[in-house]
Each structure stands twice: as structure tokens, then as C-alpha cells.
Amino acid sequence: MTEPRFESICDFDLLIPGRGAAALLGDGTQVAVFRLHDDSLYAVSNRDPFMRANVISRGIVGDRGGEPVVTSPLLKQAFSLKSGVCLDDETVALEVFAVEVVDGAVRVGAVSEVKAGA
Amino acid sequence: MSKRLVVIGDGMVGRRFLEAVTQRDPSWDVTVLCEEPRPAYDRVRLSAFFDGVSAEELSLASDLPGVEVRLGEPAVAVDRDAKAVRSESGEYPYDKLVFATGSYAFVPPMEGADLDGVFVYRTIEDLESIKAHAEGRRHGVVIGGGLLGLEAANALKLLGLETQIVEFAPWLMARQLDEAGGGILKQHIEKLGIKVDCGTGGSRIEAVDGRLRMETNRDGVAFDTDLIVFAAGVRPRDQLARDCGIEVGERGGILTDLSCQTSDPDVYAIGEVAAMEGMCYGLVAPGYSMAEVVADRLAGGEATFPGADMSTKLKLLGVDVAQFGAFDGPLATTYLDPVNGTYAKLVLSDDATTLLGGMLVGNAEPYPLLRASVGGKVPGALADLLSGGEVDAALPEGAQVCSCNAVTKGEIMGAIHEGCHDVAELKACTKAGTSCGSCIPMLKQLLTEGGVEVSKAVCEHFAQSRAELFDIVKVTGITTFSELIARYGAGVGCDLCKPTVASILASLSNGHILEGEQAALQDTNDHFLANLQRNGTYSVVPRIPGGEITPEKLIVIGEVAKEFDLYTKITGGQRIDMFGARVEDLPKIWRKLVDAGFESGHAYGKALRTVKSCVGTDWCRYGVQDSVKMAIDLELRYRGLRSPHKLKSAVSGCARECAEARGKDFGVIATEHGWNLYVGGNGGFTPRHADLLLSDVDTETLVRTIDRFLMFYISTADRLQRTSKWVEGLEGGIDYLREVIVDDRLGICAELDALMEKHVENYADEWKGVIDDPEKLQRFVSFVNAPETPDPSIEFETVRGQKFPAGTTARSHAAPVALGIPVTLRSEGK
Numbered sequence: 001m002t003e004p005r006f007e008s009i010c011d012f013d014l015l016i017p018g019r020g021a022a023a024l025l026g027d028g029t030q031v032a033v034f035r036l037h038d039d040s041l042y043a044v045s046n047r048d049p050f051m052r053a054n055v056i057s058r059g060i061v062g063d064r065g066g067e068p069v070v071t072s073p074l075l076k077q078a079f080s081l082k083s084g085v086c087l088d089d090e091t092v093a094l095e096v097f098a099v100e101v102v103d104g105a106v107r108v109g110a111v112s113e114v115k116a117g118a
Numbered sequence: 119m120s121k122r123l124v125v126i127g128d129g130m131v132g133r134r135f136l137e138a139v140t141q142r143d144p145s146w147d148v149t150v151l152c153e154e155p156r157p158a159y160d161r162v163r164l165s166a167f168f169d170g171v172s173a174e175e176l177s178l179a180s181d182l183p184g185v186e187v188r189l190g191e192p193a194v195a196v197d198r199d200a201k202a203v204r205s206e207s208g209e210y211p212y213d214k215l216v217f218a219t220g221s222y223a224f225v226p227p228m229e230g231a232d233l234d235g236v237f238v239y240r241t242i243e244d245l246e247s248i249k250a251h252a253e254g255r256r257h258g259v260v261i262g263g264g265l266l267g268l269e270a271a272n273a274l275k276l277l278g279l280e281t282q283i284v285e286f287a288p289w290l291m292a293r294q295l296d297e298a299g300g301g302i303l304k305q306h307i308e309k310l311g312i313k314v315d316c317g318t319g320g321s322r323i324e325a326v327d328g329r330l331r332m333e334t335n336r337d338g339v340a341f342d343t344d345l346i347v348f349a350a351g352v353r354p355r356d357q358l359a360r361d362c363g364i365e366v367g368e369r370g371g372i373l374t375d376l377s378c379q380t381s382d383p384d385v386y387a388i389g390e391v392a393a394m395e396g397m398c399y400g401l402v403a404p405g406y407s408m409a410e411v412v413a414d415r416l417a418g419g420e421a422t423f424p425g426a427d428m429s430t431k432l433k434l435l436g437v438d439v440a441q442f443g444a445f446d447g448p449l450a451t452t453y454l455d456p457v458n459g460t461y462a463k464l465v466l467s468d469d470a471t472t473l474l475g476g477m478l479v480g481n482a483e484p485y486p487l488l489r490a491s492v493g494g495k496v497p498g499a500l501a502d503l504l505s506g507g508e509v510d511a512a513l514p515e516g517a518q519v520c521s522c523n524a525v526t527k528g529e530i531m532g533a534i535h536e537g538c539h540d541v542a543e544l545k546a547c548t549k550a551g552t553s554c555g556s557c558i559p560m561l562k563q564l565l566t567e568g569g570v571e572v573s574k575a576v577c578e579h580f581a582q583s584r585a586e587l588f589d590i591v592k593v594t595g596i597t598t599f600s601e602l603i604a605r606y607g608a609g610v611g612c613d614l615c616k617p618t619v620a621s622i623l624a625s626l627s628n629g630h631i632l633e634g635e636q637a638a639l640q641d642t643n644d645h646f647l648a649n650l651q652r653n654g655t656y657s658v659v660p661r662i663p664g665g666e667i668t669p670e671k672l673i674v675i676g677e678v679a680k681e682f683d684l685y686t687k688i689t690g691g692q693r694i695d696m697f698g699a700r701v702e703d704l705p706k707i708w709r710k711l712v713d714a715g716f717e718s719g720h721a722y723g724k725a726l727r728t729v730k731s732c733v734g735t736d737w738c739r740y741g742v743q744d745s746v747k748m749a750i751d752l753e754l755r756y757r758g759l760r761s762p763h764k765l766k767s768a769v770s771g772c773a774r775e776c777a778e779a780r781g782k783d784f785g786v787i788a789t790e791h792g793w794n795l796y797v798g799g800n801g802g803f804t805p806r807h808a809d810l811l812l813s814d815v816d817t818e819t820l821v822r823t824i825d826r827f828l829m830f831y832i833s834t835a836d837r838l839q840r841t842s843k844w845v846e847g848l849e850g851g852i853d854y855l856r857e858v859i860v861d862d863r864l865g866i867c868a869e870l871d872a873l874m875e876k877h878v879e880n881y882a883d884e885w886k887g888v889i890d891d892p893e894k895l896q897r898f899v900s901f902v903n904a905p906e907t908p909d910p911s912i913e914f915e916t917v918r919g920q921k922f923p924a925g926t927t928a929r930s931h932a933a934p935v936a937l938g939i940p941v942t943l944r945s946e947g948k
Contacts, residue, residue: 010902018638019645021902022909030911033902037600037610047911052170053654054911058642062612065578071613073642073650078613091160091178 443475665692
């Protein structure tokens with residue numbers, strides 16, 4: 001099995017709890033990274049699949065029935081941070097990326113879990 | 119031993135079947151042979167591929183347990199004696215076999231149909247070839263003016279080609295529409311710049327000087343073009359079945375009975391390839407029904423095909439088209455409005471009491487009601503139904519509300535009585551509204567009919583209304599969201615409660631809205647202190663109190679817009695909006711504005727927007743008070759005030775009311791003796807004139823009353839309730855409001871005054887607060903790991919001398935508006 005290649009994004013402390021930040025990966029992919037209030041981390045594609053603008057990182061995070069979600073700031077569809085699936089239209093999903101903290105630095109998997117698992 | 123199931127084809131119906139069969143009977147060991155290199159995708163939305171929707175986004179694929187999908191591996195033969203399917207590379211034994219091979223595009227026999235530049239419209243690969251060929255070319259012809267042809271024409275238009283539709287039938291969508299309906303549709307489509315020739319068939323294609331020329335059945339009519347797309351219908355892909363001796367229908371398709379079983383009891387056929395009792399269905403909904411039937415049969419059930427509802431409702435090239443029930447009948451009544459481009463036809467029983475069917479073009483709003491009423495009583499006055507007017511009708515219990523999933527009104531009402539209280543629950547419980555979604559407005563109506571009261575709870579995290587939360591925050595002195603939700607809510611919050619609480623905290627405590635934990639609560643506009651636009655850029659609207667501005671400041675706005683290359687537009691609120699600002703440029707723009715004596719303004723958020731004014735006594739011959747100064751004073755007093763919804767205001771200098779103050783949440787109109795105050799007006803979706811609260815009062819009384827009005831509203835209104843609905847909702851209405859805030863009947867005026875005093879004292883320029891704070895500035899970047907890099911996906915194009923988000927502006931067409939219906943064929947050639 002090949003390990004996904006990870007890219008360092010920023011210091012964990014730079015992320016605001018309950019808010020997202022966008023990162024540009026080496027291959028041009030845009031990823032939205034979210035730090036929740038319990039300090040858990042999620043990374044999904046930054047591209048809003050409905051309006052096709054790179055804005056997901058600017059959405060509000062929260063939960064729907066316990067599932068952690070981010071809401072697109074454009075037309076307010078909610079996406080699961082775990083699976084990327086849009087809870088308002090299950091035919092649509094954001095790509096999900098592996099994310100980890102190593103020595104205080106946030107690192108995002110350049111290969112998505114979705115792609116790696118397919 | 120597990121049972122082996124082989125499915126040939128992974129299209130929309132095949133995929134629906136896989137989902138159904140794995141859900142009902144997971145014991146099947148399923149192999150899918152798929153010719154295309156990618157798993158099932160939404161073929162119905164194929165033209166969206168040229169609208170920037172990627173193949174991944176069209177995909178319907180999902181991981182299903184026990185299912186192996188073999189992509190790019192078409193079945194080549196079926197050995198029914200050995201019960202096995204062969205491909206080029208393998209052999210797959212089956213206990214049961216399902217054909218879901220769909221259709222292929224029909225190309226009429228025509229000389230030159232195999233030339234380079236001639237395509238069909240069926241798969242993503244077809245679209246990719248069309249796209250590659252269209253590169254650098256100008257013109258395309260679509261053969262076929264039915265559903266598929268119009269989709270293909272949309273695709274060519276999205277590729278930027280001049281598009282010509284050639285249809286053999288005498289009008290467009292001849293299978294769904296009559297002549298008049300087809301005529302109205304043509305009128306709409308020609309307005310989009312697409313040319314349409316009906317009654318015309320291609321006779322041969324030849325290559326001429328690197329382009330194509332198609333001659334037609336009409337003398338002297340030929341088309342010179344760069345590419346030709348056949349979209350003139352489909353034929354069932356039944357060859358594999360024919361080869362292994364399974365019976366096929368007279369007009370093609372694998373012959374099945376109502377259980378989708380073929381002449382071989384171990385073999386089923388579903389979707390477009392199935393000729394059920396001889397009839398092939400070219401729509402996805404009947405295919406889905408077949409998928410469910412076979413899944414049920416394989417799980418030991420006895421399901422049979424419930425009959426196809428061939429009703430369709432589509433948006434083709436932006437035009438609503440719907441057809442339901444019978445196409446024609448004993449009695450038909452029509453309505454044609456060539457000015458608005460709408461056409462409606464209802465087919466009735468000979469005594470005109472029973473609705474049998476009909477069609478709608480241009481306005482399909484009555485479709486859910488009409489489709490659900492087919493076979494029942496005509497659901498309202500004919501004139502209203504035909505003209506798309508308001509219809510107030512109760513459906514019979516047996517009427518089918520969701521035809522995709524065959525759900526009746528009776529079943530939905532039953533689910534409501536058993537505890538389904540919103541559309542999401544109804545969808546989950548009855549499956550109604552889960553396919554095409556056209557019945558969702560009906561579901562909402564039925565919820566109301568079923569007596570479901572709309573809860574005032576803010577969201578799933580807070581059972582309280584906004585007004586209750588406001589009281590809780592005020593009384594407890596809580597200053598953070600996390601404390602409020604821990605003590606009075608549940609979960610971690612969402613995009614509904616977080617901004618609501620942020621607004622309450624801002625109304626009551628006046629810290630910078632991006633300070634500490636509050637930053638995470640704000641909607642993106644409040645988080646970036648600017649208006650998010652569709653492409654991810656923001657707009658900036660400098661505050662121009664009362665709409666009064668010096669020439670020097672006008673020049674500064676112009677200079678800022680030029681320096682940062684912003685699109686500019688005058689707003690309805692007497693301001694100047696600058697669009698297309700990138701996140702990382704926002705603080706730089708504010709710095710320039712602040713240095714020139716501006717602040718950026720609230721053109722976003724639930725807050726005071728602007729106070730408009732007319733020029734009043736200073737210049738106007740009629741003015742009786744200084745409306746400009748009053749507007750400036752009011753705007754500066756209430757700027758930054760966070761509220762349940764946006765607040766707008768205006769001041770007019772005389773009764774001529776040039777500032778349109780009565781269309782505002784609070785409007786002031788000058789009189790010879792002082793001021794009149796009006797409250798509860800708004801423009802927007804449901805315009806409402808404001809009601810007179812006070813007349814002929816002096817300035818001090820006016821301002822004090824507005825203070826109290828605003829604070830009473832902010833303290834007690836629901837989330838997103840504008841002042842108009844709030845006043846209407848007060849028991850006793852405007853008279854009660856006057857008793858509370860003028861006569862102080864509740865004894866709360868001192869408190870309301872104090873709240874407003876605190877707001878006015880603590881107001882600080884929020885934008886200056888960011889540019890003076892390095893920590894907040896840090897957030898204004900496109901990328902946290904590349905602060906200097908702007909978002910490379912944001913692109914602009916120039917239209918009318920200014921920049922616009924790329925790919926969004928409609929190309930303007932200078933075509934005249936056609937009046938009357940073009941039902942006669944034009945005889946001139948191209």
C-alpha cells in the first residue's frame with residue numbers, strides 16, 4: 001500500500017477554532033481545512049460544487065444531528081465534514097482529504113481518501 | 119452457496135437496480151459488465167458537462183456491498199445453456215441475468231453520416247469528442263428537435279457555437295407538444311439566438327473545404343456548418359439478446375412481461391432496452407420502476423410494473439415545458455399568451471368535469487397540481503388553471519402527488535398524522551419528492567393543510583425562538599456562544615443559530631464582531647466585512663450617509679476602483695458598489711478608504727444598510743425640512759446596529775416623497791410642522807407600505823421614538839423577520855406598538871433608550887478595527903499556506919467596458935421580440 005503524500009499547510013495554532021482556512025496544494029488543488037472547537041481537524045475540497053467557486057473554507061461549521069458539517073457560504077447547502085456528502089442533495093459530495101498534525105504543523109494528504117479508497 | 123447475479127450495463131436504470139437489489143436482498147453476489155470506461159452517470163443532465171460540471175459531479179456511482187463493477191469490459195456473448203456471460207477477458211456464470219444495456223443513438227441512413235465532424239449525443243465520450251472538434255470552430259447543426267435535440271442544442275450553445283436545430287416533424291417536441299405549444303417553445307428558443315428549422319430533414323452530408331454541407335429534403339435549403347450532431351432518437355441495444363435467442367419485440371427491444379421477465383425465466387430486461395409487452399419507454403422514471411420490480415422479484419416478491427406515467431416537466435434552455443396525462447381527448451381547451459410566451463392546454467372528458475391531461479410551455483407552475491389531478495375532478499376554475507393564476511384547490515386523497523415514486527396524497531397525509539413535520543421527514547418516510555423534486559411545493563402545501571405549525575425554534579440546536587434567546591442573553595449576561603449553547607442548547611451549533619446568536623451578542627455587548635470566539639460565528643459577509651459574490655470575490659460599498667458625497671470623495675472611490683480593477687455600480691441605496699475585490703485586497707481597499715475619511719459600509723449582514731434622502735430644503739423648491747441632514751444623522755446614529763433582519767430607511771423633505779420613505783423599515787417624511795414617522799415598510803419579494811406611527815413631531819421625539827422602535831424590534835422579533843411582519847404579528851398591531859414605545863404602557867422605554875444609548879456610544883469603525891489589528895489582518899488571505907497568492911481559479915471577462923466573473927454574463931441578443939405564434943413554416947432558405 002502506498003502512503004499518501006502529505007503537504008504541510010500551516011501551524012495548528014494559526015487555525016481559529018470553529019472556522020476554516022483554504023490551502024493551495026502543490027498540484028493546484030484547493031483544500032478547505034477546518035479546526036473544530038474540540039480541536040479535531042477536517043479537510044475537504046474548497047470548491048463549492050453547486051456554484052463552482054472556491055469558497056467552502058469560508059462556510060460556517062456546526063453539526064446536523066451530530067454529524068459535523070460545513071455550510072457553503074453561497075447557497076447554504078450543508079456538507080458532512082467526514083464523508084463530504086451534501087446533506088441537502090446526496091448526489092453531490094466534496095472530496096475528502098486526509099489531515100494530521102505533526103510537531104504542531106497541519107499536514108494535508110495530497111491524495112484524497114476518496115481516490116485512495118476507490 | 120451465494121446466488122450469482124450478472125447485470126449487463128451500468129447506466130442510470132442499472133445503477134438504480136443495483137441500489138435496490140443490494141438493499142432488499144444483500145445475499146446476491148453481483149457482477150456488472152460496463153462498456154463505458156466510467157460508472158453510471160446522470161445522462162439526463164448531460165449538457166451540464168459543458169456548463170462546467172465535471173464528469174465526477176455527474177457520476178451516480180457509489181460503493182455497494184457485494185457488487186463488482188467491471189468498467190470498460192463489455193459483454194460479448196451470453197451462453198444460456200451454460201448460464202454464463204462472456205466478455206473479451208472473462209466468463210461470468212449467473213443464476214439470474216439482467217439486461218440494462220439501454221439504447222444507442224439512432225442515425226438515419228444518410229450519405230456522409232460517417233464523415234469526420236458528425237457526432238451522436240449519448241455518452242460523455244461523445245461530448246468530449248464534440249468539444250474537441252468544436253475548438254476554434256463557429257457553427258453547429260443539431261438534427262432533432264425533441265428532448266434530446268434541445269439538450270444537444272444547449273450543449274453546442276454552451277460551447278459557444280452558433281447553433282441550428284433541424285427537425286423533421288413540423289414543430290419542436292412533437293411527441294410532447296401540439297403545434298401551438300411547439301410554436302411558443304420555438305419562439306423562446308429563437309430568442310436565445312438558436313435557429314430552428316422544422317419540417318426539414320437532412321438528405322446527404324458532404325465535406326466542403328474543411329467544413330460540412332448538409333443538403334435537405336427542401337429544395338435549395340442546405341446548411342454549411344462545422345459539425346453535425348444527430349440527436350434524433352434512440353434505439354434499444356438488443357443485439358446481445360437477439361444473438362442468444364431471447365425474444366425481441368416487433369419494433370425492437372427485449373420482449374418482457376409486466377414483471378420484466380424475458381422469454382428466458384432467468385433473464386430480465388429493464389430500462390430503455392426492455393420492450394415491456396412490446397412497448398419501449400425512453401424516459402428514466404419508468405426505467406426506475408422496472409428496476410424496483412426486478413429487485414423485488416429477486417428478493418422473492420411479486421411486484422409488477424405499475425404502468426408508466428409519461429408526464430414530463432423539464433427546463434429546456436431555460437424554458438419550462440411540461441406534459442401530463444393524455445395528449446389529446448374529447449374536449450381540449452387552450453390558452454395562448456404570445457407576449458409572455460406561455461401556452462397551456464387542458465384535455466378534459468366530454469362533460470368537462472374530469473381532467474385527462476394537458477401541456478404547459480413557458481410557465482409550468484400549475485404542473486404539480488394538474489399532474490396530481492389527472493383522472494380526477496378539474497382542480498379549479500379553468501380560466502385560472504390555464505392562465506397560471508392563483509388556484510386554491512384541495513386535492514382528492516387518491517391523487518398521485520409524486521409520480522416518480524407513486525405516492526398519493528392520502529399516503530402523505532397519513533405520514534403527516536403519524537408525525538412527519540417537515541419536507542425532509544416526508545421525503546425520508548414516503549419517498550415522495552426524492553426523484554425529480556417537482557412535487558416539493560405540493561408537499562409544503564400538504565404540511566400546512568395537515569395542520570403542521572411552523573416551529574419558532576431557531577434550529578435543531580436551540581428550541582427557543584430568537585426573541586427568547588435575546589431575553590436569555592440580556593438577563594444572564596452571557597457573552598459567548600459556547601456558554602449559551604452549553605447552558606441552553608444542544609450540539610455544537612450551525613449556520614442558523616451561530617449568526618443569530620452573533621447578532622444578539624453584537625446588539626447587546628458591542629465588542630468588535632471578529633473579536634475572540636465571535637469570529638467563528640459570523641456568516642462569511644460579516645466574517646470578511648464585505649459582500650460575498652458568486653465567484654468567491656467580495657464587493658465593497660463605502661458608507662455615504664444620506665447619499666451626500668463630496669467631489670473629492672467621489673474621485674477617491676473612482677481611484678480605488680481603478681487601482682484594484684473593480685466593477686462599479688450605483689446601488690438603490692444611494693451608494694456606489696465596487697465588485698470583484700479579492701479577499702487579500704480587502705484590507706488594502708479599506709486602508710485607502712479610511713485614509714480618505716470613509717468607512718466601508720454595511721451593504722451586507724442583518725444591520726442598518728442606508729438612510730436615503732432627497733435634497734430637501736437646501737435645494738428643492740418644495741422641501742419643507744432639511745431631509746439630507748436628518749438622513750445623515752440617522753445613518754450615523756444607527757450604523758453598525760445588528761438586528762434580526764436588514765434595516766433600511768429614508769427621509770423625504772416633503773409630502774412628494776421622492777426618497778420613497780414609505781417603502782422602508784422606518785421612513786421619515788417632512789411636514790410643515792416637523793416630521794411624520796412611518797414604520798414597517800419594505801420592498802423586496804412582497805412590497806409593503808409603512809404605517810404612520812407619529813405625525814408632526816419635533817426632531818428629538820422623532821429620534822427617541824425610532825430608537826425605541828428599533829430596540830423593541832431587535833429585542834422581540836424572530837430570526838429573519840422583517841419589521842413589516844413583526845408589526846403585523848404584534849397583537850394589536852401598530853396601535854399596540856404606539857402604546858408601548860410612545861405611551862410606555864409596559865414601562866420598558868427607559869431600558870430601550872439605554873440599550874440604544876449604549877450602541878451609539880460604543881460604535882467603532884469595524885473595518886478600521888481590522889486594518890489596525892495584525893492578528894485579524896492575517897485572516898484576509900486566499901490561502902493560509904500561500905498568503906501572497908491570489909485564488910488562481912477566479913477569472914474575469916470584460917463586458918460593456920467593465921470586468922465580470924468569467925462565464926456568467928448572458929450574451930446579449932439583438933433579436934426583436936416576436937409577437938404572435940410562428941406556426942406557419944418559413945419558406946426561405948438559409
